[in-house]
Amino acid sequence: MRRVLVKGAGVAGLTVAHELAARGASVTVAEIRSQIGGNASWLAGGMLAPWCERESAEEAVVTLGKVSADWWERTLPGLVTRAGTLVVAHARDAFELARFSARTRNCEPLDEKAIAALEPDLAGRFRQGLFFAGEAHLDPRRVLEALAGKLRAMGVVFLFEAGEVALSDFDQVIDCTGIARADDDLRGVRGEMLLLHTREVSLARPVRLLHPRHPIYV
Ligand SMILES: Cc1cc2nc3c(=O)[nH]c(=O)nc-3n(C[C@H](O)[C@H](O)[C@H](O)COP(=O)(O)OP(=O)(O)OC[C@H]3O[C@@H](n4cnc5c(N)ncnc54)[C@H](O)[C@@H]3O)c2cc1C
Numbered sequence: 163m164r165r166v167l168v169k170g171a172g173v174a175g176l177t178v179a180h181e182l183a184a185r186g187a188s189v190t191v192a193e194i195r196s197q198i199g200g201n202a203s204w205l206a207g208g209m210l211a212p213w214c215e216r217e218s219a220e221e222a223v224v225t226l227g228k229v230s231a232d233w234w235e236r237t238l239p240g241l242v243t244r245a246g247t248l249v250v251a252h253a254r255d256a257f258e259l260a261r262f263s264a265r266t267r268n269c270e271p272l273d274e275k276a277i278a279a280l281e282p283d284l285a286g287r288f289r290q291g292l293f294f295a296g297e298a299h300l301d302p303r304r305v306l307e308a309l310a311g312k313l314r315a316m317g318v319v320f321l322f323e324a325g326e327v328a329l330s331d332f333d334q335v336i337d338c339t340g341i342a343r344a345d346d347d348l349r350g351v352r353g354e355m356l357l358l359h360t361r362e363v364s365l366a367r368p369v370r371l372l373h374p375r376h377p378i379y380v
Pocket of ligand 1: 169170171172173174175192193194195201202203204205206207208209210211324338339340341342351352353354355
């Protein structure tokens with residue numbers, strides 16, 4: 163049996179560990195932190211939005227990203243919400259919608275009525291929008307915990323607060339240490355996350371607000 167060491171227990175490390183363990187490898191995941199949480203994957207928004215990301219990302223993000231919702235559904239049934247992405251802009255920034263749709267694909271234009279039908283709490287707030295029906299979202303913390311639990315059940319060994327691991331114990335090492343491993347192929351992207359709890363507004367899907375200076379997504 164092939165012995166594989168996966169370094170890093172973010173989404174990259176855990177998904178690689180899953181694929182290898184499912185194919186019969188003996189997998190150990192070594193993580194420098196004391197637990198699963200706290201890394202970029204823990205802080206992510208959980209949007210599986212390859213077509214929206216194409217606005218500024220290369221084609222591979224679409225090619226690989228468009229199968230991601232199916233992968234999560236297959237791997238952890240019931241934890242992916244397939245409700246698409248709504249993109250809106252205030253009337254004075256309508257040109258942003260034209261620019262965004264020109265740089266992306268797989269979306270349909272929406273008028274005020276269609277926006278209200280999708281997200282009743284946004285009724286009357288936006289005149290135009292775009293809908294990316296094929297996109298999905300998940301709760302990153304929930305799926306990371308669930309995936310780690312599934313891996314343990316599959317026999318994957320976790321080493322937390324892992325210092326130097328004896329590489330000679332393994333046939334292969336896969337580096338999934340994220341930004342710690344940044345090189346020419348990997349760049350860090352800074353983001354900020356706010357957790358908002360409200361009973362007044364309810365949204366069924368990620369909503370992106372296009373704005374020339376302060377784009378945000380909820
Ligand atoms: C605010 C924010 C929002 C985001 N929203 C989205 C989104 O909605 N959708 C989306 O697709 N992407 C999103 N991203 C991007 C996404 O979070 C990252 O691309 C992804 O989490 C990277 O995963 P990773 O496993 O490569 O890295 P990480 O999650 O950073 O995991 C790397 C792990 O390696 C560990 N490590 C480091 N050095 C060592 C070592 N020497 N030995 C062992 N372990 C080590 C680290 O502790 C860490 O746990 C967002 C990012 C941010 C910051």
